[in-house]
Amino acid sequence: MARQSLFDDQARVVKSNRLVQSKMNWTKLEHRVVAMLIAQLEKDDKEFEEQRVYIKDIADLSGRNGKSLYDQAEEICQKLLDQKIHIRTQTDDGRRRYKGYNCMSSCEYVEGSGYIEAKFNDDMQPFLLQLKRRFTQYNLKCFMQLSSQHSMRIYELLKMREGIKYLRLGIEELREVLSCEHSYERFADFKRWVLERARGELWDKTDIYFNYQVEREGQTPVRINFVIKENDSEKEKEGGSKNEDANETLIQSGQNGERGDIGVEGKADEGETPTFNVFAMVLDEMTQEELDTYSETHIREAVSSARQKVDNDRPDDGAANKAIEAYREALRRVRN
Template identity: 45%
Template sequence: DDAYIRAKFNDSMEPFLLQLKKRFTMYEAGYFLPLGSKHSMRIYELLKMREDISILRMTVEELRDILGVTDSYEYFSQLKAHVIENARKEIREKTDIHFTYDVEREGRTAKRIKFFIHQGEEERPEKPKMEDRTEAPNIDVMDVFLSDLTQEQIDALSQERLDKLHERAAQQAEQEVPNRSKSVKQSVTLQRMKTLWDNLQ
């Protein structure tokens, strides 16, 4: 009755253990456990991973694979109605976040889905109708750039490095299109950020 086992983590594990809070998604069980659908649970986890940047973009096939429905819901309309919409309603009713989303298509085929993550009662502004839009919308360059990175890449990218990348890209855009509108400069800045990032990899 007085026997015991003594164990300790190897010292080489220290860097990983010290980054547990950063590397793993944190959420309260009180929000997660009431979710009745496994699909709602998985989507909630995915959204919490990107809560800081408010956007999660992935292909429809990636979403199918993550949710384990690669052989179910043959048509996207079925996936949307039975999985995405059900999760959207349940997550809004039972958790600390909710989401809206856009479907990006190639022709009539749904290829990618972009989730917009909201906290509390925050809502994403309704898109203006095309006939009401008098100028190109502003682009949140940082958010759009980060939305194309993996979670691992985001974790490895410090705020200082991100700011410097954006600053350098903005300078290049100003030199290339000095007399163009703000939205054009933002678009060029985004493209230059992606180019600079690809060159660093």
């Protein structure tokens, strides 16, 4: 009798935000195997146990030919054991902290068995088990269908901010998270092979899609503002398109050249009126030290007055541009 797959359409991957934001130089196959292992974990598990990932399930979920996967199973085990996760945070006094982790404590494949047996390293427990807050969850099937590891990582990052509908990342930071600091050196190639490809893939295959704005200082791109949208059957009715030119929108440096004083050209959200949680965007940008320093009331007041100012100053801008401006203005007000 055929073995029943462990995964249905509702299978979900749940991991801590710190893990989502970590640097991991994995191939798409390694991402897939780890995602399938994570999807088998129970939220109340207190420790890791040996888990199995069937090669046939990898092939079925990713739409690949399983034949070559069986040939690669031993190699996958070796690479999973070798792979590291690199997490950068800050200490309480603002110093940069780096910590590296081994993802797996054991990984085994027996020829003819049809499955890989693996166990997560106990160091991974804070990132995968008993997660109460600051975690990200997404649909395993969507993730498995993505054909580029960069699309997979971007999907995770955007799912992390799906509630806020907005993610702002420095380009160097994004390159590091995607492990492509030394490839796609020209931004045009990074845009073509990483951003545009992910945009197309997420549009076609997942439950979210995104547009983005490139923020520049002079002509040099420095940051990317992702605007995240739900991807459901309604997108056809809305007339949305993955080819809409929101990604062509540029944010140019202000005339005084001051870093962060940014004007806006074009509209990221033309034709749509998504809601943006500016308060959450501001919290996201603040350091832990700032969060400890300023009261919630102070931050909320700054956000409220910034929104009013932007509404008055830029009545014709779209919701995304207003939100970005309000967020920047609110941050200035919080810190002054």
